């Protein structure tokens with residue numbers, strides 16, 4: 361039977377909470393049991409009680425989950441103050457072994473400030489625990505924390521108003537503070553030696569590396585790597601990483617030597633885990649073989665700031681012979697638009713080729729929310745959906761999609777990046793209108809339906 | 816970078832160039848040796864995907880003779896072999912120069928450790 365732990369969550373990115381928990385427990389091979397009732401699983405609330413086998417698993421969650429602020433062994437809970445104490449007393453066998461330890465007591469609240477007089481009173485009310493060890497502020501061997509959770513106050517009221525009217529109270533022994541705050545700071549884009557205007561922010565880059573199950577011994581690839589954000593976070597968690605981009609300037613920066621992407625990697629101490637970065641168009645890629653990657657993480661071009669492009673000429677014309685170019689002087693390569701619906705279909709088919717069985721594809725799918733249907737995620741034989749988390753920016757949204765290559769599947773051929781292959785593998789989906797097909801046009805049209813003349 | 820592990824995974828992809836398009840030959844290279852973390856699991860996991868002949872020949876072309884002509888069976892891979900493999904795959908970096916296709920002659924230039932593998936219109 362598992363033991364109960366209290367997870368204190370950051371409120372942001374509710375949609376990522378369960379996928380992240382699932383990923384990290386899968387990565388380290390342990391079970392997390394979630395609460396039965398929907399209300400207790402509500403990802404917009406700051407606390408969730410889970411069952412784990414041991415403290416070590418709680419520590420792993422605290423160290424890897426970007427959304428976890430801290431994890432506690434649960435000692436008591438209740439919707440009233442009396443209930444909390446009754447529950448704590450009934451759990452004596454969990455905490456009596458700490459009665460002689462050095463300890464510290466913390467009393468705090470979410471969405472509220474408890475007045476200091478009542479704080480003192482609360483601490484005194486735990487006297488029945490008979491903790492006799494020394495009270496030490498720094499390095500106490502046991503930290504006991506009492507939390508009250510209040511509803512979000514929407515009006516400008518005093519932080520102490522309604523004191524005592526909490527929704528729930530929790531009491532726990534601190535297992536470990538989450539590494540999230542320091543990691544978000546570490547990977548802060550503004551502190552990075554080199555970045556660009558589509559550089560992915562720190563928190564999402566970390567979440568993506570978690571979804572990719574980044575760990576030592578693995579190889580992770582970003583085919584639209586730009587300035588490299590997800591390469592850095594994946595490498596930080598121990599993976600070897602490989603990046604490519606159609607635009608060499610994204611990776612190099614202007615006249616930077618070493619290239620900017622390598623300078624940033626060096627800043628994070630992961631330069632040696634960057635296998636290589638190469639300039640090529642993913643639709644004209646030089647991979648000799650498939651089945652080589654543990655994960656693909658990517659933020660493909662949405663076409664909002666810069667439309668996706670691929671090599672080639674939009675209309676058939678006689679082909680002029682150009683001299684071989686030595687550098688990625690982009691103007692010397694002919695490009696044509698790359699429709700987002702085609703891009704997403706191709707990415708899933710490419711992942712199916714390049715991944716090892718069981719490997720993951722983690723990527724963003726921009727979508728005009730009103731038209732979103734699950735069918736928008738390209739589905740093909742050999743690739744299964746693991747998670748789908750939406751970030752909503754008002755009129756548009758993006759979804760972080762996690763897919764897995766099936767473990768029992770044949771080797772798949774390299775995709776040919778043309779309509780016939782998409783049609784053969786994906787059928788109707790390859791051409792059906794969907795939330796991301798024509799995304800760029802809709803973004804600029806303020807997401808009105810094409811043909812909608814009202815307004 | 817370019818490391819030999821990457822080099823072993825990439826072939827010439829010019830249109831119609833489908834035979835004798837691997838391995839690409841290094842030309843006019845400037846090499847740096849840099850230490851990398853040794854990870855046995857990574858190496859063992861990758862071995863089945865390597866083109867051994869191409870790896871050995873390419874290493875020789877860069878004056879590294881440390882790899883045997885045929886790879887040992889998995890149970891006979893001792894630390895000495897794995898260390899040599901580790902060095903060849905991960906610690907030799909081609910910083911400048913080019914990779915050239917033996918079949919069609921396409922030159923993939925490498926500058927500051929990044930190879931340019933874009934294709935011209937007539938090669939698509």
Ligand SMILES: C[S@@+](CC[C@H](N)C(=O)[O-])C[C@H]1O[C@@H](n2cnc3c(N)ncnc32)[C@H](O)[C@@H]1O
Nearest residue numbers: 559560584586587588589605606607641642669
């Ligand atoms: C949204 S940005 C990725 C940003 C990256 N995650 C970062 O943190 O810097 C998309 C990238 O895709 C690249 N790109 C566009 N079309 C491409 C293609 N056909 N093949 C490869 N890369 C392409 C663009 O040059 C751009 O750098």
Ligand SMILES: [Zn+2]
Nearest residue numbers: 827832916919
């Ligand atoms: Zn060739």
